[in-house]
Amino acid sequence: xxxxxxxxxxxxxxxxxxxxxxxxxxxxxxxxxxxxxxxxxxxxxxxxxxxxxxxxxxxxxxxxxxxxxxxxxxxxxxxxxxxxxxxxxxxxxxxxxxxxxxxxxxxxxxxxxxxxxxxxxxxxxxxxxxxxxxxxxxxxxxxxxxxxxxxxxxxxxxxxxxxxxxxxxx
Amino acid sequence: xxxxxxxxxxxxxxxxxxxxxxxxxxxxxxxxxxxxxxxxxxxxxxxxxxxxxxxxxxxxxxxxxxxxxxxxxxxxxxxxxxxxxxxxxxxxxxxxxxxxxxxxxxxxxxxxxxxxxxxxxxxxxxx
Amino acid sequence: xxxxxxxxxxxxxxxxxxxxxxxxxxxxxxxxxxxxxxxxxxxxxxxxxxxxxxxxxxxxxxxxxxxxxxxxxxxxxxxxxxxxxxxxxxxxxxxxxxxxxxxxxxxxxxxxxxxxxxxxxxxxxxxxxxxxxxxxxxxxxxxxxxxxxxxxxxxxxxxxxxxxxxxxxxxxxxxxxxxxxxxxxxxxxxxxxxxxxxxxxxxxxxxxxxxxxxxxxxxxxxxxxxxxxxxxxxxxxxxxxxxxxxxxxxxxxxxxxxxxxxxxxxxxxxxxxxxxxxxxxxxxxxxxxxxxxxxxxxxxxxxxxxxxxxxxxxxxxxxxxxxxxxxxxxxxxxxxxxxxxxxxxxxxxxxxxxxxxxxxxxxxxxxxxxxxxxxxxxxxxxxxxxxxxxxxxxxxxxxxxxxxxxxxxxxxxxxxxxxxxxxxxxxxxxxxxxxxxxxxxxxxxxxxxxxxxxxxxxxxxxxxxxxxxxxxxxxxxxxxxxxxxxxxxxxxxxxxxxxxxxxxxxxxxxxxxxxxxxxxxxxxxxxxxxxxxxxxxxxxxxxxxxxxxxxxxxx
Numbered sequence: 001x002x003x004x005x006x007x008x009x010x011x012x013x014x015x016x017x018x019x020x021x022x023x024x025x026x027x028x029x030x031x032x033x034x035x036x037x038x039x040x041x042x043x044x045x046x047x048x049x050x051x052x053x054x055x056x057x058x059x060x061x062x063x064x065x066x067x068x069x070x071x072x073x074x075x076x077x078x079x080x081x082x083x084x085x086x087x088x089x090x091x092x093x094x095x096x097x098x099x100x101x102x103x104x105x106x107x108x109x110x111x112x113x114x115x116x117x118x119x120x121x122x123x124x125x126x127x128x129x130x131x132x133x134x135x136x137x138x139x140x141x142x143x144x145x146x147x148x149x150x151x152x153x154x155x156x157x158x159x160x161x162x163x164x165x166x167x168x169x170x
Numbered sequence: 171x172x173x174x175x176x177x178x179x180x181x182x183x184x185x186x187x188x189x190x191x192x193x194x195x196x197x198x199x200x201x202x203x204x205x206x207x208x209x210x211x212x213x214x215x216x217x218x219x220x221x222x223x224x225x226x227x228x229x230x231x232x233x234x235x236x237x238x239x240x241x242x243x244x245x246x247x248x249x250x251x252x253x254x255x256x257x258x259x260x261x262x263x264x265x266x267x268x269x270x271x272x273x274x275x276x277x278x279x280x281x282x283x284x285x286x287x288x289x290x291x292x293x294x295x296x297x
Numbered sequence: 298x299x300x301x302x303x304x305x306x307x308x309x310x311x312x313x314x315x316x317x318x319x320x321x322x323x324x325x326x327x328x329x330x331x332x333x334x335x336x337x338x339x340x341x342x343x344x345x346x347x348x349x350x351x352x353x354x355x356x357x358x359x360x361x362x363x364x365x366x367x368x369x370x371x372x373x374x375x376x377x378x379x380x381x382x383x384x385x386x387x388x389x390x391x392x393x394x395x396x397x398x399x400x401x402x403x404x405x406x407x408x409x410x411x412x413x414x415x416x417x418x419x420x421x422x423x424x425x426x427x428x429x430x431x432x433x434x435x436x437x438x439x440x441x442x443x444x445x446x447x448x449x450x451x452x453x454x455x456x457x458x459x460x461x462x463x464x465x466x467x468x469x470x471x472x473x474x475x476x477x478x479x480x481x482x483x484x485x486x487x488x489x490x491x492x493x494x495x496x497x498x499x500x501x502x503x504x505x506x507x508x509x510x511x512x513x514x515x516x517x518x519x520x521x522x523x524x525x526x527x528x529x530x531x532x533x534x535x536x537x538x539x540x541x542x543x544x545x546x547x548x549x550x551x552x553x554x555x556x557x558x559x560x561x562x563x564x565x566x567x568x569x570x571x572x573x574x575x576x577x578x579x580x581x582x583x584x585x586x587x588x589x590x591x592x593x594x595x596x597x598x599x600x601x602x603x604x605x606x607x608x609x610x611x612x613x614x615x616x617x618x619x620x621x622x623x624x625x626x627x628x629x630x631x632x633x634x635x636x637x638x639x640x641x642x643x644x645x646x647x648x649x650x651x652x653x654x655x656x657x658x659x660x661x662x663x664x665x666x667x668x669x670x671x672x673x674x675x676x677x678x679x680x681x682x683x684x685x686x687x688x689x690x691x692x693x694x695x696x697x698x699x700x701x702x703x704x705x706x707x708x709x710x711x712x713x714x715x716x717x718x719x720x721x722x723x724x725x726x727x728x729x730x731x732x733x734x735x736x737x738x739x740x741x742x743x744x745x746x747x748x749x750x751x752x753x754x755x756x757x758x759x760x761x762x763x764x765x766x767x768x769x770x771x772x773x774x775x776x777x778x779x780x781x782x783x784x785x786x787x788x789x790x791x792x793x794x795x796x797x798x799x800x801x802x803x804x805x806x807x808x809x810x811x812x813x814x815x816x817x818x819x820x821x822x823x824x825x826x827x828x829x830x831x832x833x834x835x836x837x838x839x840x841x842x843x844x845x846x847x848x849x850x851x852x
Contacts, residue, residue: 085456085458086455089455110319115454117454118454143304144454146454156448210324211395250330253324253325253326256344275777276722279716280347284727285728286728
């Protein structure tokens with residue numbers, strides 16, 4: 001499936017591997033169960049590694065190992081399941097994860113802006129989905145009321161800035 | 171304030187055709203059904219009448235046979251795909267004194283409008 | 298009241314365009330109904346029995362005359378000339394077309410209104426005491442915090458796809474006029490021994506299939522920490538609330554499954570981290586900035602008694618009765634809080650016509666009343682009325698058919714729309730309310746305070762669990778039946794009503810309710826309300842009367 005990462009279409013440098021399949025040479029994504037089972041071997045490999053989490057699985061299960069993962073894939077089993085937003089936020093804030101957080105599964109165009117705010121930076125999108133649509137989704141709302149993992153300035157922050165500006169200008 | 175029965179009689183008087191009173195058929199007879207949905211753009215309640223959706227239950231099609239009903243429901247899915255209606259479904263009706271009447275109160279109210287607002291009458295012509 | 302600045306205004310305008318695009322994608326087929334449904338729900342749009350229903354947000358129940366006029370316009374332009382005020386202080390229009398909704402929202406945006414998050418699995422309209430800013434016992438106007446919570450919860454990126462809906466309420470006094478203990482999460486504004494204002498936070502209350510009274514999760518959360526605390530609760534709920542069964546998905550289920558101690562531990566852990574991050578700190582100057590919007594109007598220095606008011610009471614028995622029933626004490630001498638009952642005897646509870654809405658808007662302007670409120674009991678409230686203006690105001694209300702002197706009485710019934718309108722209902726509720734109202738109106742003064750609440754299905758939008766008499770409509774083999782519960786309360790003495798016995802048919806329920814009321818009248822001690830008698834003597838005497846043979850003899 002096409003992949004948008006950091007606002008552009010990109011090659012997927014990873015392959016998702018089933019729990020009982022042999023590991024190929026390049027970047028692979030495994031389930032949490034496989035990661036926990038084969039942790040030593042997987043981490044010892046020289047190629048980039050990713051873990052795919054179900055919405056019922058918390059990134060906390062990875063602990064400090066997150067920093068050794070190039071990508072964490074968060075699955076939306078159905079768009080109504082909003083747990084991945086909290087998982088991504090947790091990865092970016094408390095766990096200080098700096099790698100790729102990828103959204104896969106069933107999510108809507110209308111959730112893209114929320115996903116970016118909570119820390120996702122890549123998205124597996126349907127065939128035919130365009131960058132124009134992606135950008136439109138992100139900028140439908142110019143302002144946000146509350147802080148999130150993206151550190152984007154909130155309306156309250158803008159109000160304070162405006163006040164400060166007026167004080168300086170006036 | 172309206173009694174539900176009066177409400178039904180006022181709005182559901184029609185002539186009734188097509189009931190097979192042959193004794194053998196009666197023994198096999200299933201509950202007759204009708205097919206309803208809501209128009210996507212307007213939300214209005216509509217009923218299936220031989221391939222088109224109309225606003226009036228009294229002029230709509232009655233399926234004596236379960237297979238006919240299912241076939242119509244299948245056809246109705248095309249109306250969902252082309253965004254004419256949402257949520258088509260079958261509901262049971264019965265004949266009473268030559269009138270067709272839904273079995274379920276919900277469908278009676280859906281056909282006739284809120285029982286507490288007789289001034290908000292339902293349109294009976296084609297929509 | 299709160300006024301949008303450029304950011305709030307841009308926000309609702311862009312939201313309208315966002316929804317317009319969503320509708321376009323639905324009509325083009327790009328979105329299926331399954332995908333569109335949660336999107337339209339997050340904009341308050343339901344598909345009901347007869348048509349789409351649009352639920353418009355009235356934040357903490359406060360409306361300006363300009364906004365009320367716009368609601369009248371919408372009733373005329375897009376609907377059938379009336380609206381319905383709800384048990385969450387919102388307004389509903391029952392006959393909206395999907396194709397019109399973007400334009401309705403655009404019209405609303407011009408008066409700083411919207412339909413954001415009035416449905417869907419997100420944080421809903423934040424409700425508050427309808428006497429806010431006026432009640433004599435108020436510690437602080439709860440709408441200040443309610444507005445702050447409203448902004449923080451609007452299009453929250455992390456909490457827009459919760460396991461289920463989430464309802465928040467705020468009370469500014471110990472007396473609970475906002476039924477906060479029946480909300481998913483609630484704040485009671487309190488003062489500690491040092492006189493500092495803080496938040497007592499409740500969690501896990503709710504109605505529905507499994508009602509619960511909320512429990513205290515934070516006894517005194519400092520105000521600067523309240524958003525961090527609320528966010529911590531939301532995060533624990535989003536991560537751990539059940540998603541396998543919609544009937545077990547509310548936070549009340551989680552709280553009762555793990556226990557309040559464990560819930561508190563999880564929330565405190567999350568809270569500590571959020572607080573350390575500092576991004577949700579609520580500084581005093583921000584609170585002051587919002588509080589300024591809710592500063593009370595300039596009150597005149599008036600004597601508490603008004604000779605004009607007293608004279609009118611002596612001269613006009615109708616006015617006297619209305620003044621006795623529908624006025625509440627104001628914190629300022631010479632003023633009163635007036636409840637406008639939307640429960641005419643035998644009428645549809647909570648409905649108002651476009652003409653009535655417009656006339657009320659004019660009334661607010663003509664008497665300089667600033668604003669009008671919607672109460673969760675489906676009435677309207679004029680919060681700041683000079684006593685000397687009351688006779689003239691009453692005369693205007695009378696001409697509008699809005700002078701029913703029954704606030705809090707047995708005919709002041711709360712009823713959901715029920716099977717006459719609602720797709721989820723099992724039975725009709727409005728006709729039951731009408732019949733009971735007509736039957737008991739002649740004795741309502743004698744009966745005194747009695748809160749009847751009627752729901753047409755287990756979802757309990759009529760709040761029947763919190764009724765002194767609660768009535769639940771059920772479907773028994775296709776026939777409407779009604780279950781009676783006694784002893785519920787939505788106030789600070791919150792309790793869930795107990796089921797009396799087998800359900801009654803629609804033809805029996807009015808008699809049954811009357812017999813229950815008779816049992817009360819026969820056994821009450823001086824000054825006891827119905828609720829007090831039920832709590833004192835229990836259900837047995839009422840059960841015997843409701844189901845017993847003596848009932849028929851007595852008639």
